Amino acid sequence: MTHQLLHLPKSVTVVEVGPRDGLQNEAEFVPTDQKIALIERLAETGLKRIEITSFVHPKAIPQLQDSEEVVKRIQGKPEVVYSTLVPNEKGLERALTAGVKEIGLFVSASETHNQKNVRMSIADSLKGFRNIAEKALASTVRMRGYIVTAFGCPYEGKIAPEKVEFIIDEYQALGIHEIALGDTTGMANPLMVSRLMERLRPRFTQAAPALHFHDTRGLALANILAALQQDIHIFDGAIGGLGGCPYAPGASGNVATEDLINMLEEMGIETGVDLRKLIECARYAGEIIKRDLSGHISRAGRVCWDGPETP
Amino acid sequence: MTHQLLHLPKSVTVVEVGPRDGLQNEAEFVPTDQKIALIERLAETGLKRIEITSFVHPKAIPQLQDSEEVVKRIQGKPEVVYSTLVPNEKGLERALTAGVKEIGLFVSASETHNQKNVRMSIADSLKGFRNIAEKALASTVRMRGYIVTAFGCPYEGKIAPEKVEFIIDEYQALGIHEIALGDTTGMANPLMVSRLMERLRPRFTQAAPALHFHDTRGLALANILAALQQDIHIFDGAIGGLGGCPYAPGASGNVATEDLINMLEEMGIETGVDLRKLIECARYAGEIIKRDLSGHISRAGRVCWDGPETP
Numbered sequence: 079m080t081h082q083l084l085h086l087p088k089s090v091t092v093v094e095v096g097p098r099d100g101l102q103n104e105a106e107f108v109p110t111d112q113k114i115a116l117i118e119r120l121a122e123t124g125l126k127r128i129e130i131t132s133f134v135h136p137k138a139i140p141q142l143q144d145s146e147e148v149v150k151r152i153q154g155k156p157e158v159v160y161s162t163l164v165p166n167e168k169g170l171e172r173a174l175t176a177g178v179k180e181i182g183l184f185v186s187a188s189e190t191h192n193q194k195n196v197r198m199s200i201a202d203s204l205k206g207f208r209n210i211a212e213k214a215l216a217s218t219v220r221m222r223g224y225i226v227t228a229f230g231c232p233y234e235g236k237i238a239p240e241k242v243e244f245i246i247d248e249y250q251a252l253g254i255h256e257i258a259l260g261d262t263t264g265m266a267n268p269l270m271v272s273r274l275m276e277r278l279r280p281r282f283t284q285a286a287p288a289l290h291f292h293d294t295r296g297l298a299l300a301n302i303l304a305a306l307q308q309d310i311h312i313f314d315g316a317i318g319g320l321g322g323c324p325y326a327p328g329a330s331g332n333v334a335t336e337d338l339i340n341m342l343e344e345m346g347i348e349t350g351v352d353l354r355k356l357i358e359c360a361r362y363a364g365e366i367i368k369r370d371l372s373g374h375i376s377r378a379g380r381v382c383w384d385g386p387e388t389p
Numbered sequence: 390m391t392h393q394l395l396h397l398p399k400s401v402t403v404v405e406v407g408p409r410d411g412l413q414n415e416a417e418f419v420p421t422d423q424k425i426a427l428i429e430r431l432a433e434t435g436l437k438r439i440e441i442t443s444f445v446h447p448k449a450i451p452q453l454q455d456s457e458e459v460v461k462r463i464q465g466k467p468e469v470v471y472s473t474l475v476p477n478e479k480g481l482e483r484a485l486t487a488g489v490k491e492i493g494l495f496v497s498a499s500e501t502h503n504q505k506n507v508r509m510s511i512a513d514s515l516k517g518f519r520n521i522a523e524k525a526l527a528s529t530v531r532m533r534g535y536i537v538t539a540f541g542c543p544y545e546g547k548i549a550p551e552k553v554e555f556i557i558d559e560y561q562a563l564g565i566h567e568i569a570l571g572d573t574t575g576m577a578n579p580l581m582v583s584r585l586m587e588r589l590r591p592r593f594t595q596a597a598p599a600l601h602f603h604d605t606r607g608l609a610l611a612n613i614l615a616a617l618q619q620d621i622h623i624f625d626g627a628i629g630g631l632g633g634c635p636y637a638p639g640a641s642g643n644v645a646t647e648d649l650i651n652m653l654e655e656m657g658i659e660t661g662v663d664l665r666k667l668i669e670c671a672r673y674a675g676e677i678i679k680r681d682l683s684g685h686i687s688r689a690g691r692v693c694w695d696g697p698e699t700p
Binding site for chain 2: 080081082083084085086230235236264265267268269270273276279293294296297300302303307308309334337341344345346373377381382383
């Protein structure tokens with residue numbers, strides 16, 4: 079048995095997706111002022127990338143019906159990239175009109191999940207991205223492509239790696255800058271992450287790989303540790319552990335951003351994020367959705383190596 | 390940057406400490422019948438080692454005042470080792486009289502924590518173990534020695550590895566069979582675990598190393614992953630995530646046994662434990678302490694690779 083001392087990257091980029099992936103799952107409408115306040119507070123923590131909303135049809139996700147207003151009214155910081163999800167060409171037009179600088183496209187690696195999520199085949203989703211990508215590139219908008227259910231599907235079970243590879247290739251052919259593999263319902267485990275990323279890493283010839291873990295079975299941080307060892311250094315988190323997928327049974331929230339930042343910073347990995355400010359954001363997120371969130375650090379407090387600290 | 394594909398052990402032993410480390414922190418007395426029922430159900434899952442109670446003074450931990458009754462009344466399975474904590478010689482006599490086959494001793498790596506926990510110095514704790522160890526060895530009772538706050542102390546902060554090494558040496562000189570390093574208030578991180586175990590591994594010349602993580606900051610499973618890569622293969626868990634240390638501020642429960650078994654089994658590591666039965670135990674543990682526990686798997690259900698499953 080080989081003993082492995084951990085080899086980890088020196089710095090990591092954390093993408094905050096709470097305002098979009100988190101809030102989209104909340105039944106009770108969060109007032110626009112509070113969404114904006116949450117985003118502006120998040121931008122004060124040192125986070126450089128925040129996914130703030132989605133230009134879906136208001137009837138599909140009523141929670142995000144105020145996407146134009148959110149984009150237009152936030153007091154943007156020049157060093158922060160605010161991105162929005164874009165499900166189709168109509169969504170892209172709305173995003174461009176609102177002045178968005180980064181968009182997110184998404185397709186499932188599972189045919190069944192894609193059908194349930196966007197009511198079309200994977201092939202049709204990818205076909206639809208062609209015009210979007212062309213227009214986005216012409217407008218110098220940065221593109222992120224999600225591969226949803228990349229580590230397993232609640233309907234289909236195992237997902238063959240070839241299916242993920244196919245979408246990676248398609249995304250790269252479209253000129254997409256970053257590809258985020260999503261563990262949408264928390265089916266991944268660290269060994270699977272290690273093996274899949276070992277296999278996929280050489281395939282990312284143009285786009286940067288990012289990982290998006292839900293903490294459904296408590297494995298998100300362990301999965302991220304395995305991915306760090308594969309030299310992956312872009313990870314998504316949702317403040318407070320907000321989130322979930324409305325079309326996937328058993329899905330719980332994203333990994334809590336503050337728990338992720340704590341793990342990284344405790345291991346000496348640079349994130350540029352102020353954990354104290356992030357804990358305040360997590361508490362504010364709990365206030366606006368009116369329930370306790372799943373993150374640990376906002377309850378336990380930071381580790382204080384010089385003695386006791388009140389959380 | 391080196392890419393590390395995970396190397397993991399083929400099998401792992403999980404020690405269930407919920408009935409002792411978990412319940413001792415519960416203010417409301419759990420009836421003896423329910424404690425016994427929980428232990429007997431745990432023994433049906435395939436777990437081979439269960440820490441069932443502590444022979445502390447009833448006034449120190451009223452919850453465990455029924456330790457004699459618990460030990461005598463459980464319907465023991467021959468393949469399961471039921472252990473008890475023993476704080477002093479009086480405790481050892483009670484344990485031997487009750488017919489216990491394995492005992493646990495404990496001392497903190499932090500002087501301040503040891504004072505607060507047992508009101509004596511580390512040196513006096515170790516001195517007190519001499520007679521206990523001698524009598525236990527004469528009775529062929531197996532001994533486990535805990536090193537509490539081995540990864541950090543809520544009062545003193547960082548713990549020098551030399552302090553841990555000193556206690557390992559003392560324990561081994563006493564003939565102790567297994568040494569469990571405790572992350573009592575969840576201050577460890579995976580890199581610290583990796584480095585400390587890389588350093589300490591060669592020191593375990595006689596006793597087997599075990600690790601005992603609390604999930605205070607959500608890092609227990611990631612810490613265990615780092616330890617697996619150091620070829621550590623004995624880990625503690627508490628059913629449902631029960632537990633905590635009454636004398637350590639901010640301490641939350643042990644890692645939930647069912648979440649740990651799920652991670653191990655999903656990675657193909659043999660544990661001999663039936664996760665379905667364990668989930669039933671976690672639910673029963675929640676019933677008897679009358680609140681929701683922190684484990685994930687009892688809510689989310691196992692990963693079902695053949696399609697959807699109701700939790």
